[in-house]
Amino acid sequence: MRPDSIDAAPDIHEQELRQLNLNTQIIGVINDAGISLRAVTKRYGKKAVVDDISLVIEPGEFMTFLGPSGSGKTTTLNMIAGFVSATEGLLHIYGKPVAKLPAHKRDIGMVFQNYALFPHKTVAENIAYPLDRRKISRSEQKTMIAGALQMVRMGEFGDRYPTELSGGQQQRVALARALVYQPRVLLMDEPLGALDKKLREWLQKEIKRIHREVGSTFVYVTHDQEEALSLSDRIAVFNNGRIEQVGSPAELYQRPATLFVGRFLGESTVLSGSRVDSLHGTTTLNISGHDIRVPGEQDSTSLAILIRPENITLHDEGTVTDSTRINSLPVIVLDSSYLGSAWRCEVQLPDGSVGTVxxxxSTIVREPGTRAVMRWNVDSGVLLVDTGEAGVSLT
Amino acid sequence: MGYRELTGMSDLSPIRELNKLSAAGGNTTRPTREPRNWRPFLLLIPAFIIVSFFFLAPLIDVFIRSITDPSLGIQNYVWLFTTPTNMVVAGRTFGTSFLVTIVCLLIAYPYAYLMTIVSDRTRNMLQLFIMLPLWTSILVRTLAWMVLLQDTGPINGLLESVFGIGPLPLIRSTFGVALGMTQVLLPFMVLPLYSALAKIDKRLLPAAANLGARPVTAFFTVYLPLSRPGIFAGSVTVFILGLGFYIIPALLGSSKEIMMSALMYQQISGFLMWGHGTALGIFMLTTTIVVLALVGRASKGTSLFAGRTK
Incomplete structure (x- = not known):
């Protein structure tokens, strides 16, 4: 019942790939991948909105494209869906080249940010739409529609019109419509962007559950880093049309490869300084006159250390530590707020920038304006090249 | 008219509100309900008076004449339905108007669609092109068509010199009438269509494609059904306006193939048969209302407005 589009044996295309001078190992990767992008570029005029992206998404994986608006993540998604054609590069879905395949033959599910439900059709008719296109019999459709509605917990809403539903309900119908024909790939373009926080969190859980149930490859686009962290198997962080880093949420959070990734995901304190020396895999930086150690070595002369707020502790001024494994830096408390589970303090660093702890x-209330010492384990700092770009505002 | 009967009806009509004003004295049988603030409805009085004097009164006059001129009875309607020419003319009038509606729709749909996909600047230009003819007198435009279409005019001249055919009966024929009417009525189709097409969510077509619909299928299953309010609005406007056309059929049509308005003019002005003329008028009005009711039912029968009514 699946149309001819995706299922053709991958081997047929190996020859084609060989002609492009790709070695067999890469061909193997492309054939085994759920979605494979190789050196994909999209240019509008001279401007490359997607610039030489290569990415392999495993079958069944939950991959999130995370990045600020204009970073190329949605364009990349639209290229996979077939709404936008790549200027250069190879795009394979389950081993099949799809660059020349029109959108309606790709057999991919997609959930749009504004739901894109057909307003003149009922919920059941909306879900029947892709089944009609696939010439599935009415009786078979009935069970499939019921199953899809059941999956998104919308069983009783089949006869309603989209305008009679709330935003969250509409999005669940859109999800049912995108999944009813069991596509092997489901694309989601900021599907929860228009919903309020509570509903968003609940639907995140639903999406996770559905991903486990259907086992398809999910590609999820968002600019919300918390959403990306909680949903994904892996995250690709986009910036200026390129992928900065691909990795699991924990990898990206704990070991960001670039300052951009570190700043975009979660809170961080960034210390910029110049190198003093590098010895036995530990680099010492001069941060406003203080020697600060950090594991790792980097070639660049302008370096930065990134520390996550939960790895930092605050101490009263004057207390000293004699451990060489701990860094200390004097700070001034700017603001402190009680979050229930923790105290969150903003501190002014010696160079005037703001850090987060x-x-x-802690049971000590730190009044704004008091001096303190912030300390962290040498190993919890991450040494990065200071690209000089300003921090990403998350507000 | 009793107060209860009034309240049983929809409370939206301003006329009923006015009736209520006059009927309100001493009537307290109504169950406790929030007193309606009727003051804003006073603003409608001028419009109400104008409509009564200039539309309702003449219409009633026309109807009375149709059953009293020259003597009381239905002889005018008997004449209307027993004279074959009348039915032929009515059929021709409805037929031509229908043809013009279809042609307008076929031209206006792509044009209105184009207006939804171009830049603001280009859209303003397209809108200007459509509005421009409206600012010129129908008479002037029709005379221009006469010059262009006549047997010795430039179009027939060109046909003859290049293709060696003609002269074709471009004028004093149904073709000429339909052409002239289409040109005049096109804006009335384009504008409601555009406003309907502009409301259709642009993401629905990629969504349909993603779900497996070829572009043609997507158009017929998604875009066209959603554009139906515009199609109905434009078609009804063009059709009804087309029924009443006088100048264009008179100048571009054949005197042997006259339309309804010309027939009425003939009866009243030529033969001084006011009874016949007014009966024709009432007949046209009734038929039009029936057609409208049928179209209204057809458009309601679709699931078009379902789910949006609340």
Whole structure:
């Protein structure tokens, strides 16, 4: 019942790929991948909105494209869906080249940000739409529609019109419509962007559950880093049309490869400085006159250290530590707020920039304006090249 | 008229509100309900008076004449339905108007669609092109058509010199009438269509494609059904306006193939048969209302407005 589009044996195209001078190992990767992008570029005029992206998404994986608006993540998604054609590069879905395949033959599910439900059709008719296109019999459709509605917990809403539903309900119908024909790939373009926080969190859980149930490859686009962290198997961080880093949420959070990734995901304190020396895999930086150690070595002369707020502790001024594994830096408390589970303090660093500290077990209230010392384990700092770009505003 | 009967009807009509004003004295049988603020409805009085004097009164006059001129009875309607020419003319009038509606729709749909996909600047230009003819007198435009279409005019001249055919009966024929009427009525189709097409969510077509619909299928299953309010609005406007056309059929049509308005003019002005003329008028009005009711039912029968009514 699946149309001819995706299922053709991958081997047929190997020859084609060989002609492009790709070695067999890469061909193997392309054939085994759920979605494979190789050196994909999209240019509008001279401007490359997607610039030489290569990415392999495993079958069944939940991959999130995360990045600020204009970073190329939605364009990349639209290229996979077939709404936008790539200027250069190879695009394969389950081993099949799809660059020349029109959108309606790709057999991919997609959930749009504004739901894109057909307003003149009922919920059931909306879900029947892709089944009609696939010439599935009425009786078979009935069970499939019921199953899809059941999956998104919308069983009783089949006869309603989209305008009679709330935003969250509409989005669940859109999800049912995108999944009813069991596509192997489901694309989601900021599907929860228009919903309020509570509903968003609940639907995130639903999407995770549905992903486990159907086992398709999910590609999810968002600019919300919390959403990306909680949903994904892996995240590709987009910036200026390129992928900065691909990795699991924990990898990206704990070991960001670039300053942009570190700043975009979660809160961080960034210290810029110049290198003093590099010895035995530990680099010492001069941060406003203080020697600060950090694991790793980098060639660049302008370097930065990134520390996550939960790895930093605050101490009263004057207390000293003699451990060489701990860094200390004097700071001034700017603001402190109680979050229930922790205290969150904003501190002014010696160079005037602002850092963030999150203390889970502190009982001391730090008044704004007081001097303190912030300390962290040498190993919890991440050494990065200071690209000089300003921090990403998350507000 | 009793107060209860009034309240049983829809409360939206301003006329009923006015009736209520006059009927309100001493009537307290109504169950406790929030007193309606009727003051804003006073603003409608001028419009109400104008409509009564200039539309309702003449219409009633026309109807009375149709059953009293020259003597009381239905002889005018008997004449209307027993004279074959009358039915032929009515059929021709409805037929021509229908043809013009279809032609307008076929031209206006792509044009209105184009207006929804171009830049603001280009859209303003397209809108200007459509509005421009409206600012010129129908008479002038029709005379221009006469010059262009006549047997010795430039179009027939060109046909003859290049293709060696003609002269074709471009004028004093149904073709000439339909052409002239289409040109005049096109804006009335384009504008409601455009406003309907502009409301259709642009993401629905890629969504349909993603779900497996070829572009043609997507158009017929998604775009066209959603554009139906515009199609109905434009078609009804063009059709009804087309029924009443006088100058264009008179100048571009054949005197042997006259339309309804010319027939009425003939009866009243030529033969001084006011009874016949007014009966024709009432007949046209009734038929039009029936057609409208049928179209209204047809458009309601679709699931077009379902789910949006609330």
């Amino acid at each position: 999150r203390e889970a077990h």
